[in-house]
Amino acid sequence: MRMLSALTLWVGMTVTALAADPILIGLNYPRTGHYKEEGLAQMRGALLAIDEINAQGGVLGREVSLITRDTASRPEKAARNVDALVDQGAAMLFGSVSSAVAVAASERARQLNTLYFATIGYSNDVTGANGHRYVFRESSNAAMTGYALGHYLSTHFADKSYFYITADYSWGHSSEQALRDNTNTTDTSKHKGVLLPFPTAxxxxxxxxxxxxQESNAEIVVLALYGHDLVRAMRTAETLGLTKKVQIVAPNLTQSVIEQAGPGLMVGVIGTEHWLWRAPEVENSATGLAFVENFNQAYELYPPSAAASAYTVVKQWADAVQRSNSLDSGAVINALEGHEYSLLKDAAQWRAFDHQNIQTVYVVQVNDREAVMAHPSRQDYFKILERFEFDQNMQTFEQWQADRAAAGKPNKL
Known part of the structure; x- marks a missing residue:
C-alpha cells in the first residue's frame, strides 16, 4: 500500500512537472509590415502542428509551446529577436518571408548555436552563399523555381521576347538570373530589364x-516582385492596359497575393508555387488532405503555402527530435541532413550538403473568376500547368559550390 501511494505521488509529480515545463520553440515572423499576410499564415500553420503534436503526447514526453516575435520584415529587428527568443529558452527558431530576414536571423542563430528554419525565403543565398550548418530552408529556392518555370515557358512560349522588372535585392536578382538561364534570355540587349527600388519603391x-x-514591345513581362510589390505592379500594369497585351509572369505566386490583389486582376498570370491546397489531391497525399481539412475547420480558410511550410517545419523538427532523442541543435541537424519524407504532398528531402528542402515545384496559372467561384471555398485560385519533381529541378552540388566560391565561402557548411 505504501509503495502504491509512493508510485501515485511520483506519477502525479511527474505529470505536473511535464505540464509546467514545455519545450519552447520560437516563431520569428512578420506580424506587421511587408508580408504580414504570409506571417499570419505561418502562425496558423504552426499552431495547428503544435496542437496535433501535443494531442499525440508531445515531444520526448513534453508538450510543445510557441513563443513569438514580430520581425516587421526588417533584418536587424529579426536578428535582435533571435537573442530574445533564445533568452526565453527556445530550443528551435523558425520564420521569415523575406530572404534578407532569413539570412540575418539565421546568422545570429548560428552564433548562438541554435537551429533556424527559414520557413519561406526564396533567394538562393539563404542556403547558398549565406548558408551554414544551423540553417535549413523549407520553401523552394530561386534555382528550383527558375528551372521549373523556365522549362515550361521555353516549351509553351518559345522564341518570345522578354522584359524583366526586378526587385533590387537578393531574391529579385537570383530569380531573374535563374529564369534568364532557363529561357535562353541572358542577352540583355535583346531581353531588356530594369530594377525596381526595394523596399522603398x-x-x-x-x-x-x-x-x-510597354515601350519595349516585349511579349512576356516578368515581374520578379513579391507580395505587396507584385500587387502594386499589377494594379499599375492594368491601369496602363498592359495586362491585356502581354503574358505576365511572376516567379513566385502565392494565395495571399491573389487575395490582396483580387483574382480578377491576376487572371492568366503564370508563376510557381511549392505547395497549394490542391497539391494533396494531385499527389494523393492522405496527410496533406487531412491538413487541408483540419486547417479549414480551424480557420474557415483553405491553407496557403506559408501555412503549409510552417506546419511542415514544426512537424519535421519534432520528428527529428524524436529520432535523435535530443533537443541539442547538433543532434537534430544530424537527424535532418539527408532525411527523406512525405508529409503534405509527395516525397521531399532535407538535402545534406546545403540544407535546402528539395521538393516538387508546380507551375501554376491564376484561374478566371468563373473557376474561382465554382468551388465552394471561393479560393480555387490556381490551375496547375505542370509539376517538376525534385530530381528534375534541383541545383547541383557543383553549381552550389560555384556560388559559394564566388562569394568567398567554404565548399561545405
Whole structure:
C-alpha cells in the first residue's frame, strides 16, 4: 500500500512537472509590415502542428509551446529577436518571408548555436552563399523555381521576347538570373530589364518601369516582385492596359497575393508555387488532405503555402527530435541532413550538403473568376500547368559550390 501511494505521488509529480515545463520553440515572423499576410499564415500553420503534436503526447514526453516575435520584415529587428527568443529558452527558431530576414536571423542563430528554419525565403543565398550548418530552408529556392518555370515557358512560349522588372535585392536578382538561364534570355540587349527600388519603391517608380516594359514591345513581362510589390505592379500594369497585351509572369505566386490583389486582376498570370491546397489531391497525399481539412475547420480558410511550410517545419523538427532523442541543435541537424519524407504532398528531402528542402515545384496559372467561384471555398485560385519533381529541378552540388566560391565561402557548411 505504501509503495502504491509512493508510485501515485511520483506519477502525479511527474505529470505536473511535464505540464509546467514545455519545450519552447520560437516563431520569428512578420506580424506587421511587408508580408504580414504570409506571417499570419505561418502562425496558423504552426499552431495547428503544435496542437496535433501535443494531442499525440508531445515531444520526448513534453508538450510543445510557441513563443513569438514580430520581425516587421526588417533584418536587424529579426536578428535582435533571435537573442530574445533564445533568452526565453527556445530550443528551435523558425520564420521569415523575406530572404534578407532569413539570412540575418539565421546568422545570429548560428552564433548562438541554435537551429533556424527559414520557413519561406526564396533567394538562393539563404542556403547558398549565406548558408551554414544551423540553417535549413523549407520553401523552394530561386534555382528550383527558375528551372521549373523556365522549362515550361521555353516549351509553351518559345522564341518570345522578354522584359524583366526586378526587385533590387537578393531574391529579385537570383530569380531573374535563374529564369534568364532557363529561357535562353541572358542577352540583355535583346531581353531588356530594369530594377525596381526595394523596399522603398514609390508609385512613380512602378509607373516608370512598367512604361518601359510597354515601350519595349516585349511579349512576356516578368515581374520578379513579391507580395505587396507584385500587387502594386499589377494594379499599375492594368491601369496602363498592359495586362491585356502581354503574358505576365511572376516567379513566385502565392494565395495571399491573389487575395490582396483580387483574382480578377491576376487572371492568366503564370508563376510557381511549392505547395497549394490542391497539391494533396494531385499527389494523393492522405496527410496533406487531412491538413487541408483540419486547417479549414480551424480557420474557415483553405491553407496557403506559408501555412503549409510552417506546419511542415514544426512537424519535421519534432520528428527529428524524436529520432535523435535530443533537443541539442547538433543532434537534430544530424537527424535532418539527408532525411527523406512525405508529409503534405509527395516525397521531399532535407538535402545534406546545403540544407535546402528539395521538393516538387508546380507551375501554376491564376484561374478566371468563373473557376474561382465554382468551388465552394471561393479560393480555387490556381490551375496547375505542370509539376517538376525534385530530381528534375534541383541545383547541383557543383553549381552550389560555384556560388559559394564566388562569394568567398567554404565548399561545405
Amino acid at each position: 514609390k508609385q512613380s517608380d512602378y509607373t516608370a518601369v512598367l512604361k518601359q516594359a
